[in-house]
Amino acid sequence: MSDTVQSNCHTSLKTALSGRELLDCPVLNKGNAFDRRERDLFGLHGLLPTRIATLEEQADLARARLAALPDNFSRHIALREIQDRNETLFYAIIDQALEAWLPIIYTPAIGRACREFSHIWTRPRGLFLNYTDRGRIAEILSDPQWDGVRVIVASDGGSILGIGDQGANGMGIPIGKLSLYTACGGLDPARALPVLLDVGTDNAALLADPEYIGWRHERVRGADYDAFIAEFVDAVNARWPNIALHWEDLSGADALRILRRYRDGMCTYNDDIQGTAGVTAGALLAAIRAGAAPLARQRIVIFGAGGAGCGIADLLAQMMVAEGMTPAEANRRFFMVDINGLVRAGMDGVTEGQRPFAQPADIAATWNVANAAHVTLAEVMDNVRPTMLVGTSGQGGAFTRDIVAPMARQSVRPVIFALSNPTANIEATPADLLEWTGGRAIIGTGGPFAPVTCDGCVRPVDQINNSYVFPGVGLAVVAGGITRMTDGMFLAAAHALAGLSPAGGTDDRATAPLLPPVSELRTVAMAVARAVIRQGQAEGVAPQASPEAVEVALKAAVWTARYRPYEKAAPGR
Incomplete structure (x- = not known):
């Protein structure tokens, strides 16, 4: 969103948005936490109630409301609605008890959320690139609001978790994965772009569902499918030469073929593999x-x-x-x-x-x-x-x-x-x-x-x-300037993860967990990112830098859920 916000995790932000447009921007909206100076500066008087709340007060109130809901699926829907209004509040809610919230924002709740995505979808998030858009992909990606994107998660909805072909309903997966990139790895939400490549579906129930939001067409396969993927990849490469393109839940044998076709020409990886x-x-x-x-x-x-x-x-x-x-x-x-x-x-x-x-x-x-x-x-x-x-x-x-x-x-x-x-x-x-x-x-x-x-x-x-690995990989790409993802980097990530294991070397090794607790996933992501960057440097696909410089870059890349002061930017900036 470089046209509206100069994103920096540790200083004030500048934006040209004001009034209702500012309140409608999830990565900038603070709700009733805008202070009086900001209400004056951005024309928010009359649009917000008088009381000025803190982020902590907003998060506590939201958690209480979420706790009153009957089940985790209802909480998943409510959390997504919060995310679509106020990204910072969304992450402040889940940061306090990541282990409790992860099953709600991702597995297992995400499975039902994908099956019912057409029935719970209320607001656009990310990009739905339809097969009928071929020839226009580069134009769609050229929108200035995507200038600052550093990580894309893309799926064709063909093999969602263990529930199969979900077509456009599979968008729940890219959205959910990018939420974990931020919650577990500190990716700035303004740098994340979920993409659903809608090439149709062979799911008869979806094709018969009058509420289905996707393209009502049997799934495109073969050379036509490959040409569509190629257009998307070429457009991504031209738009963002240093982006991380994460493939997720692609259908069948497409996953390995696409990974092998493109991995040597850009920074791309398949999380399922x-x-x-x-x-x-x-x-x-x-x-x-x-x-x-x-x-x-x-x-x-x-x-x-x-x-x-x-x-x-x-x-x-x-x-x-x-x-x-x-x-x-x-x-x-x-x-x-x-x-x-x-x-x-x-x-x-x-x-x-x-x-x-x-x-x-x-x-x-x-x-x-x-x-x-x-x-x-x-x-x-x-x-x-x-x-x-x-x-x-x-x-x-x-x-x-x-x-x-x-x-x-x-x-x-x-x-x-x-x-x-x-x-x-x-x-x-x-x-x-x-x-x-x-x-x-x-x-x-x-x-x-x-x-x-x-x-x-x-x-x-x-x-x-996988949340023990991919958030750190994304952080390494953003902070370390990695241009290609290699198998050696995933081996380095595995060794870094094992090095944090509580198991082994103690009398309780039979009962000690293998992996660190979910509450420590931010620490895990940092360790994985360090290892991946070191491996990238050794393989010549990341710029050389001292360990001290890498540490500075990693800390600078980590976004935290807090409200930063806003300043007015000139229109168009």
Whole structure:
């Protein structure tokens, strides 16, 4: 919003807006907290009640009203309405107790919010770029209000969480992710732009919904889809050469293909693939400190061989190579299972992401299986005897007692990460996983769960959530001048995250959490950002700077929820 505001996190702000226009600008509106000088300067007398409130008073009142609502979905809607009126107040509300508010502004509440987005949408936020807008994308992005944007989160709504194709309703995800960039990483809200690439939907219920806000057309695919994405990427590159373009919840095989096509030409990353991999790798490193098998002895089954599962395998394999394995040796440690069973060489439909981890075609020849052409998850578990099981399938209840219990007999501290979202889609609950393994499993989930009492001990349930990684990545791009995102940076993020783990080296390592508490996500983001910038400098994709200069840049980039004094800018500035 450089035409209306010169954004600086620590000084006064200048804006040419006044009166109703100022009150209607969410990143500038203070409501009844505008003081008398500002009311004089910006023509606000008569538009606001007499009493001047503080931000703390506004936040306390809002929290009381939110607490009176019947459920978290109602609170999600109310919080989004607050955000659309007053961004600073929105973040002041959630900053006080981030751990309590995160499940409301993102998972699990965001799943229902996306399903019902057309019915709860009231005010434009971000950009809806429709397939019918092709040829005009650069023109749309040229609006001066977007001059200061540094981070874009873009989705085509094709694979939202575990609930599938939500079309334009998927806009809830870019909005929610950028809220986490600010809440967890300190991104200035004025620098954030959510984008929904509306290429239609194959969701029959949405197409039949008279309230659906998106393009009523079957989903565009193939060369036409790729051309539309290319126009968008080219326009972004021309408009903002140093922006971070974060892809989220793209449909099917599009995610990896788009990432590989554009990652060498701009600063772009896919959070479902790379962010999920980064936090999973960090959690595994922490689990090893807590007693899990060393990386060189890990045998890993991944149930759900899509973008997230393949991204996890790829990054963990790179960690193994860094510890001395050959790429071939590392890849053979992974057993990917999808709807067609164990992924093997020569099978129909093996994707580009699965190919490095496809097991030999004849691997099941000596196994005890019912059908060597379709090896099930249970059969893989029986024959591989894994030390780690990861779920990214979206198949609720897929990890049964018969699948999980043997892991505790085969490994001292088996690692089980059930990462699917929303909560209804999780492969197994934490309570069941601990019961079936006699409390020996090191567990983590994709969504939030309350602690579980097992054998008289209270066990925290780690949320292996991408919010431990991507806010720090965004902060690194903004503060560190990073021009490309590499796998090495996500490895650096994983090691930084593991370095903050409370687990390991103490008598309570069996019950200590793997990851820092959600309340410390700002601290985590700073640590991740430092590591990512250092790695970027080492790889030549970030300008060289001293550690002291990096620290100054990081602190200057962090936005905090407080009201800054406003000054009048000349019209048009």
